[in-house]
Amino acid sequence: MPTIVIASPKGGAGKSTTAVVLGTELARAGAQVTLMDCDPNGSLSLWATRAPVPTRMSLESGITESEIVRRIRRAEADGAVVVVDLEGVASRLVSRAISQADLVITPMRATTLDATIGVRALHLVAEEEEALDRHIRHAVVFTMTRAIRSKQHKGIETSLREQGVDVIMPGLMERAAYSALFEFGGNLETLPPQGNIAAARDEAGRFARAVYDRLVAEEAVA
Amino acid sequence: MNEPFRIDAGALRTRPKTDTTADLKAVDRAGEAQGFVAREPRRGGRKPSPRTGQVHAKVLPHVRDELLEEATRRGVTQGVLIEEAWALYRKHASGS
Numbered sequence: 577m578p579t580i581v582i583a584s585p586k587g588g589a590g591k592s593t594t595a596v597v598l599g600t601e602l603a604r605a606g607a608q609v610t611l612m613d614c615d616p617n618g619s620l621s622l623w624a625t626r627a628p629v630p631t632r633m634s635l636e637s638g639i640t641e642s643e644i645v646r647r648i649r650r651a652e653a654d655g656a657v658v659v660v661d662l663e664g665v666a667s668r669l670v671s672r673a674i675s676q677a678d679l680v681i682t683p684m685r686a687t688t689l690d691a692t693i694g695v696r697a698l699h700l701v702a703e704e705e706e707a708l709d710r711h712i713r714h715a716v717v718f719t720m721t722r723a724i725r726s727k728q729h730k731g732i733e734t735s736l737r738e739q740g741v742d743v744i745m746p747g748l749m750e751r752a753a754y755s756a757l758f759e760f761g762g763n764l765e766t767l768p769p770q771g772n773i774a775a776a777r778d779e780a781g782r783f784a785r786a787v788y789d790r791l792v793a794e795e796a797v798a
Numbered sequence: 799m800n801e802p803f804r805i806d807a808g809a810l811r812t813r814p815k816t817d818t819t820a821d822l823k824a825v826d827r828a829g830e831a832q833g834f835v836a837r838e839p840r841r842g843g844r845k846p847s848p849r850t851g852q853v854h855a856k857v858l859p860h861v862r863d864e865l866l867e868e869a870t871r872r873g874v875t876q877g878v879l880i881e882e883a884w885a886l887y888r889k890h891a892s893g894s
Contacts, residue, residue, distance in 0.1 A: 578812045604802040645817045667837040671829025703828040792809040
């Protein structure tokens, strides 16, 4: 089963939210999912303490740079889609996790700072592609977006697309439901109503579908 | 309830990947070139001497200073003092 690595050296970009939303939606869609919490802040571990981990999901934490490759390969062999949530720093743990990725997703808020720092993850992917002589599919997802896109958001997105960067649509808007996952645990179906929960469920489902489409695309396994 | 799309598990496959030592080193080099460096704490202390296997015990600063002073006075290494202290300890412990 494939591995999805959520990577950005920028803290607060929405990596953990992206990992939980993606993992829970893929599990709801029928996949066995292993979440790997590689962030010292332990956001995913916190999520897992709030409620029983949803069906078809498991969580692994406390993973070091010397273990990450072995742990990913073991989870893959167990038949799980692996979603790796990384720390928001530039570390060897990040580069080693990316070496095992079928898809690297870089979440970024639509700000110049997030884009500037987030692009370092894309450069790292390119560097590893060259070192390993294999294509590593990667994409950007905008997080904490607003209903009306700012000029800055449009400018950054246009710039990325012009550089050939794959931008996942839809992005993940700033929603009370996503924040509440870390308060109540579980998934968006089990969550008590928060804000526009129906819109959050719809968006999360479409986001997970967009990721799934990338995983099964011909070029992903070519 | 909002029904999710259904995944075709058979369509989900992992790409061929490598985890050889050489490839990991190449990945580490690629990461370091982009500023992605080792950040986990390494195990402390100096490694044993490759020639003699001698290890370097960590002691508090004032003990280090006293060891150094006594070793200098006697013209021996600090290790000799530690070995002598250990012999005394063993003798005391055995009661002989």
